[in-house]
Amino acid sequence: MEVRAYQINFFNNKPFDTYEIGSVEKYGYPGLRVYRKVLIKALLAKCVEKNIEIIFGKKFTRILSESEAGVTWEFEYGTVGQAASLVGTDGIHSRVRSYPHPDIEPKFMNVMAIGATIPTNRVTLPEKYALPVTIMSKNHGAYILAPNFPDGSELVIVKQRRVEEHDREGWKDLLADKEGSDDFLRRGVEYFPDIVRQAISAVTQESVSIWPFYQVPKMDKWTSKGGRVSILGDAAHAIPPSSGQGANQVFEDAYTYALMRGQCDGASLDFVLAKWQRGRQEQIDRLIVLAQQMNVRRFPELAQNGINNEVFGTEDFNMEWLFKPNLDKLVQEWLAA
Ligand SMILES: Cc1cc2nc3c(=O)[nH]c(=O)nc-3n(C[C@H](O)[C@H](O)[C@H](O)COP(=O)(O)OP(=O)(O)OC[C@H]3O[C@@H](n4cnc5c(N)ncnc54)[C@H](O)[C@@H]3O)c2cc1C
Structure with missing residues (x-):
């Protein structure tokens, strides 16, 4: 199985670009999204098996x-x-x-990602709809939708935001401002197709997370x-x-x-x-x-x-x-x- 991420141009609602994120035929494995704690648990088990002391x-x-x-x-x-x-x-x-x-x-890259997780069953996906997908609007940014867990029962929805560097206090306030991030996630959603609108309406403020990009x-x-x-x-x-x-x-x-x-x-x-x-x-x-x-x-x-x-x-x-x-x-x- 090949896993591809799709880019959809909402301007004409047509996919215009895809890229691989894994392929059993070509590389021997499909694309993988794994929670950090799951990976750490698997690595710790391997260390125990090999008598590596931590x-x-x-x-x-x-x-x-x-x-x-x-x-x-x-x-x-x-x-x-x-x-x-x-x-x-x-x-x-x-x-x-x-x-x-x-x-x-x-160095701060002037970009941060705002994301939230929702149960996938809160969204009616069109038949054979390929995930992960990025849905782009000309003037309103882009939403990324990607399935979590082997059965895809959780969906993460992410939107990137351009933002200036803050001082320590500023970052503290920005990261704590779940309401503002939730608001950003919802802003402009009316310009996007049903699946994005449904996903956003299922987002709760508690599930919103913020990730500033540093290099x-x-x-x-x-x-x-x-x-x-x-x-x-x-x-x-x-x-x-x-x-x-x-x-x-x-x-x-x-x-x-x-x-x-x-x-x-x-x-x-x-x-x-x-x-x-x-x-x-x-x-x-x-x-x-x-x-x-x-x-x-x-x-x-x-x-x-x-x-x-x-x-x-x-x-x-x-x-x-x-x-x-x-x-x-x-x-x-x-x-x-
Ligand atoms: C919100 C978020 C989402 C991400 N999503 C993805 C993703 O989807 N895919 C992906 O590939 N990457 C993702 N990343 C990036 C990825 O997590 C990192 O690239 C990766 O974890 C780097 O691994 P590392 O071992 O170098 O550092 P870390 O995973 O940061 O581990 C550093 C470790 O060192 C410990 N430590 C720190 N200081 C000290 C000290 N003084 N003494 C002893 N121990 C110390 C810390 O406690 C920690 O355990 C994400 C990062 C964030 C923040």
Whole structure:
């Protein structure tokens, strides 16, 4: 089965663009939408099966020292950790990142997503209606509808909003303002087809969530000078979420890091891990372009001449590089480079 996301131009109510988000025939798996807690539970079960110990309740605060033999760091409340290498996978506001890059801060992308979940049975879907779908209006933005759970019994409805950067207090107020977000979600819905109107009328304020989009600026290195401290995942390259790839890229980072780190002796750490970062950055750069292409689809007004197939909607996304990467082969190429 192939899973495709559909873009519908409500101007003439015709689909004008689709893109793959998985294909059993081509890539070996369909598109997957998985709740974070479900994924974490599955990963924890795998760790138990493989006797990998996880220690909870420790908060990294700072690196104490890095030497040719390893690295020593401090946890909150003064306890100390020590290892041959430390990998910071501590998210977009990474504390580990401040060791190699004290001045790097995530940058707000002036976009946020407002979303809500509803029971799918509150919407009458036309027969054989393909989901997920983005329904676009020339002047009123776009709604994304996507099914959750294996049986599709929950539907998420999302609309993106352009917004200026706020200070800490401003963000606190904006994120707490469920009424304002609910209002934004409903604004202009009369210009959209029945399924959007039905979905919006089923939204309750409690189910509304807000997601500001941040990006971590590109860094020349994801590894400290001595090679003993690295960052990966959002800590290294949080990207705009429009491509839905943030979580997947952490797995690719971790897998390739482990393969490359296994090839290093103490002296070659810095040199080899620089190759890892270069290889991974290429993938991230392609994803940033993909996210921009997606964003244009979700902000029709961004396209210079309004809804028009000549302007956007005709790119042929070739997704082999994304959905079926041969990571072992890539690592061999990076090592040989
Ligand atoms: C609302 C929302 C929706 C999203 N939807 C999608 C989606 O649909 N698809 C997708 O692919 N991605 C999505 N993302 C992005 C995705 O969640 C991230 O790209 C991904 O989780 C990054 O993984 P990570 O391991 O790098 O960081 P995180 O998942 O952020 O994990 C960081 C971990 O480090 C811990 N930590 C932080 N600081 C410290 C410290 N000092 N000491 C010890 N531990 C620490 C945190 O508690 C956390 O457990 C979404 C993100 C958000 C916010």
